[in-house]
Amino acid sequence: MLVFDVFVVQSKGAGISGASVTCGEVAAMPQYLNLQPRFDRSDPTHATDDPREVDRQRPLREAIDVPARKIISIADDYRAAPREEKSHLAACLARAIVHSARNHALEGADSPTDQFYRSWIILQVAIAYLKAQPEIDEIEESVEIREWFQRNATALMEFQARGVEVAGRNNHYFWNGIAVLAVGLVIEDEALVDYAREVRDAGLSDISSDGLLALEMQRGHLALHYHIFAAEALAGLMLLHPDPVLPWQSSAIRRLTNAIIESIADLSGGPIASSAEVEQSPPKRLVPLHVLVPFLDVGSPEWEIIQDIIKDVPPHSRYLGGNLQFVLCRPQ
Incomplete structure (x- = not known):
């Protein structure tokens, strides 16, 4: 009650x-x-509850x-x-x-x-x-x-x-x-x-040339999930911070986004699965992809793919305070 x-x-x-x-x-x-x-605790990748x-x-x-x-x-x-x-x-x-x-x-x-x-x-x-x-x-x-x-x-x-x-x-x-x-x-x-x-x-400097985060690669079959989780925080940092986004920052988050998109499309042969040398589990959460959209060119192949993935995913993340329109519309 x-x-x-x-x-x-x-x-x-x-x-x-x-x-x-x-x-x-x-x-x-x-x-x-x-x-x-x-x-x-018997799983060294910390990927099993x-x-x-x-x-x-x-x-x-x-x-x-x-x-x-x-x-x-x-x-x-x-x-x-x-x-x-x-x-x-x-x-x-x-x-x-x-x-x-x-x-x-x-x-x-x-x-x-x-x-x-x-x-x-x-x-x-x-x-x-x-x-x-x-x-x-x-x-x-x-x-x-x-x-x-x-x-x-x-x-x-x-x-x-x-x-x-x-x-x-x-x-x-x-x-x-x-x-x-x-x-x-x-x-x-x-x-x-x-x-x-x-x-x-x-964090953005840690993104490799092929869009990967070394420490999240250690999570075994959940490496894709944790790349998405890390990307949500990094994108949120960029969207909330009053600084304008610089070209090198935009390039880094785009590399990470592209690696995530390719890995969602191919759980066994995408860049994250290939690097982790294990097939990836389907992501637990797709909501974070909403905050990656602003860093892609409208109409680009990556933008089209991500739009298709999130079309039925409400833009609501408890980690970023609920309805994402507030974070997505913060003035830069």
Whole structure:
């Protein structure tokens, strides 16, 4: 049953009144995550889940995912709502986020898996905030939210400074970077935006001449899946970052996109399967291909192929904060 309560919005400015607002209840995300890898440890490629670990960790992950999905949903409702409903939804969104901020959500992240999850969730919630930022910034509670974002972004950078020496620049490095970028945009912190710029450029530099990412090639039959996952983060970094896209950056993401397209078309003989020396499993998610489209020439063979692949795939990625139109339409 959906529980309703009343959230009194304390306005900092004239943008939102001080009236009570009735919102659907959104649970606070936990401070401590207690997550561990779910893969079968006998598989060196980490490409096989252990069903027992999946079951054991389901409630732990749902305690994080369910509130995050509700936050994303409110933000997308805000974007689609008529003007007269936006203030109400912005207040509900602020209420949902501040509930977790006051619980110090995610700040007890400890294990590497905790940190990976933290980056995904902070990214989702920060993009949700960006969708309604002009109005949320006028709410008194936005100060607490911004401070919470800052603490989590700082912790993510500190973790990555240690982790990259061990794991290298894999997809987690890119997701860490885009999470920090989204926070930097929310709190207008140029140091965080600069950090993300370094991550973006390092990631794009890692794309080989044939469009592959060496560390994602280590994932066996899921190498294609993880190339798509990494590409989603890299493309998101390029689309969200205020820098204009440079020719070398566009060339790199296009090489990666072409390798992915060719590998989807030929799971056993495409470039990723050939390099990994194992047939690839069908991708778990095709949604990320939506954010690769802007880097292809309209009408080109690659553009036509990718359009055909995604024609029945809704442009909605929880990793990039829900409806992708916001990310795809950010001004460059």
